Amino acid sequence: MDKHAFLAECQTRIRKVYELTKAGKPDDTLKYRTEGFMNAGEFLGLISRDEARELIESLHQDAFGESIAQRRERKDRLNKLKEHSLDAFYDEPAINRRP
Structure with a gap:
C-alpha cells in the first residue's frame, strides 16, 4: 500500500x-x-x-x-452549566447543546 x-x-x-x-x-x-x-x-x-x-x-x-479544541471547550462549558444549574443549561438553545 x-x-x-x-x-x-x-x-x-x-x-x-x-x-x-x-x-x-x-x-x-x-x-x-x-x-x-x-x-x-x-x-x-x-x-x-x-x-x-x-x-x-x-x-x-x-x-x-469546529476544531477539536473548540468542541471540547463547548462541551466542558455545557457540562459545567448543567452541574451548576439545569435551568441555565436549558436556557441555552438546543442547537448549542448538541453533542
Whole structure:
C-alpha cells in the first residue's frame, strides 16, 4: 500500500467515526480500530504523527464545523452549566447543546 492509498483509507475511516458520532451513535470499536490502523501506518512509515493530527483536525472541522479544541471547550462549558444549574443549561438553545 502506498502513502496516498493509506491516507485515503484513513480519511474514509475517520469520516465514518465522525458521522456516527454526529448521528448520536458513536462506535468505540470502530474508533479504536481506526486509531490502531493509523498507528500501524505510522510504524510502517506511511504517515507521520503530525500528518495524522492534521488529517484528524481537518476532518473534524469538516464534520462538526469546529476544531477539536473548540468542541471540547463547548462541551466542558455545557457540562459545567448543567452541574451548576439545569435551568441555565436549558436556557441555552438546543442547537448549542448538541453533542
